[in-house]
Amino acid sequence: MTPAEFLPGTLMMVDIPGPTLDDDTADFLRRSGIRSVCLFGKNVQNAAQLRALCRDLRAVMGEAALIAIDHEGGAITRPDFWPFAPSAMALGAADEPALTEAVNAALARQLRSVGINWNFAPVLDINVNPANPVIGERAYGDDAARVIRHGRAALAGHAQEGVAACVKHFPGHGDTHLDSHLALPAVQKSRAELESGEFAPFRELLSLAPAVMTAHIVYPALDPQHPATLSRAALQGLLRAEWNYDGVIVTDSMGMQAIDANYGRGEAAVLALQAGADLVMALGRREVQEATLAAVGAALRGGALDPQATAQSVRRLEELARQAPAAADETVNPQADAPLLRGAWAQALSALGTPTPPPVGSRVLLVAHRTPVRENVSEAAADAETLARELGEIYDVTLIPFESPDELDWAALRAQDLPVLLATTARHRHPALRGVQPDLHLALYNPYTALDVDAPAVVTYGFRPEARAALLAWLRGEAPLSGRLPFTA
Structure with missing residues (x-):
């Protein structure tokens, strides 16, 4: 031919x-x-x-x-x-x-x-x-x-x-x-x-x-x-x-x-x-x-x-x-590769600043995106209810869900005098998050959001169940943050 x-x-x-x-x-x-x-x-x-x-x-x-x-x-x-x-x-x-x-x-x-x-x-x-x-x-x-x-x-x-x-x-x-x-x-x-x-x-x-x-x-x-x-x-x-x-x-x-x-x-x-x-x-x-x-x-x-x-x-x-x-x-x-992949997610967990988990069993406020959506080639991240349910295995969680960070009243959140955990799950960074001050930032998707939020952060580089399981192990005090940010902070 x-x-x-x-x-x-x-x-x-x-x-x-x-x-x-x-x-x-x-x-x-x-x-x-x-x-x-x-x-x-x-x-x-x-x-x-x-x-x-x-x-x-x-x-x-x-x-x-x-x-x-x-x-x-x-x-x-x-x-x-x-x-x-x-x-x-x-x-x-x-x-x-x-x-x-x-x-x-x-x-x-x-x-x-x-x-x-x-x-x-x-x-x-x-x-x-x-x-x-x-x-x-x-x-x-x-x-x-x-x-x-x-x-x-x-x-x-x-x-x-x-x-x-x-x-x-x-x-x-x-x-x-x-x-x-x-x-x-x-x-x-x-x-x-x-x-x-x-x-x-x-x-x-x-x-x-x-x-x-x-x-x-x-x-x-x-x-x-x-x-x-x-x-x-x-x-x-x-x-x-x-x-x-x-x-x-x-x-x-x-x-x-x-x-x-x-x-x-x-x-x-x-x-x-x-x-x-x-x-x-x-x-x-x-x-x-x-x-x-x-x-x-x-x-x-x-x-x-x-x-x-x-x-x-x-x-x-x-x-x-x-x-x-x-x-x-x-x-x-x-x-058969599940243990390998779980371990790999765990080895990646990284710190920005000096994040400290709230004591196990304590009351916390969880601020999280209610319904993350799929963005271009990426699949949708974990929703607020899922995160609250999983964190509820460790803490007494009050969920503060949002559709846009602009709608959050941070002064009112801080006035409740409880540890505030912010979970970010979006691919894109959001101007409304810049400078906000939770007690702990859980950067579950775009790792660069850790640079915007004025709080110590745990960076997982992803929202998959294995990443969330590694995060929960750290919150329980069962695992270290052994990864290192692969970008200039």
Whole structure:
């Protein structure tokens, strides 16, 4: 088959509507030549269902099937029936690369048990901007050396278990104040600054990375016109020519507003492939998937896509699937990793200031968000009632729930003359929290909120049950705060 005869779907990744592969979607995948699918929460119910879905996808897409998911740990975990792994920043706080490798091997085993063969992790962004609205605890920390040593360990854990990893978000999403899901960010740094910062983890670890995901961010020092996803200077020039990378380059979702609001879907897909991407993530409604297919097909037929480059892309994708087959390993028991993951969360617990737990059995006021909501790629945090119920095992808790911190009357709370515990569970920092003075701050999600609240803090780097259990153990006096903040306080 010549490159011009490849079905356009070979160069596309799509999502599918639900937890089963319906006949219409199966027919669409088959006739379009699509061999790559990204799964989301809408596709996940339980392990048996997920295993059946992956089996059906592979039957339709063939042995070169790539079945992917965002399974980073922390808040970026779609299945809720496996033990939860810590976020990257939790592992950065524990700062034991061997632990990071073991946790990532556990993440890979979870996926392998159902037949998912591609994990969009680890994150190699260096989160140097505390106000970053989308990375935060998804990064290992705010310095290149820490990100490199833990990124290397994460890649080793995936390789050990035969699941393809994918480093992201090249060339780096750690110093943005805009979320590329919602807008088109730019990083205004010189090439020298990028070389010593953002670029360093990618450059150092590319030889270990089966795949790289691009960022929808403009880096004027590389290309003043195009975001990296659409930039030939970034993908073909830097990744391929300068750094000699021959793994798979996959775009981030082309449905994110950084792309969707500034380019046509079909036009953007062709630009990304021309820039050097091997696979375009064409997520969203069927009509946008069809528009992408049509544009890529026309580009293949009309010669707008280089035949040799197309053949190389197909080779890379097939090699990735060959190295990590999408076949379920039912001998794997993900529950067996529960003690490892619980211990990893516990090792991450960190202090800002000198937090002291109230005496066991005492009366306390708990101030917490009534109903946290899902934010972009992150799942929703624990709600106030759940936190109050769990803390009620230790204290006599009076819950003060809120929907927005602006509605809280801190003077009235302090007037009750009881210890005030503030639990923060939002991804984004909130101006209304700056300078408030509880007795103890439980930073259960965005660790940077600990910098805003004028109180000693316990930082968990996540809200999952294992993180909350580690916090409860500390409150009981049964566990130390052995982690260290992996960012400058």
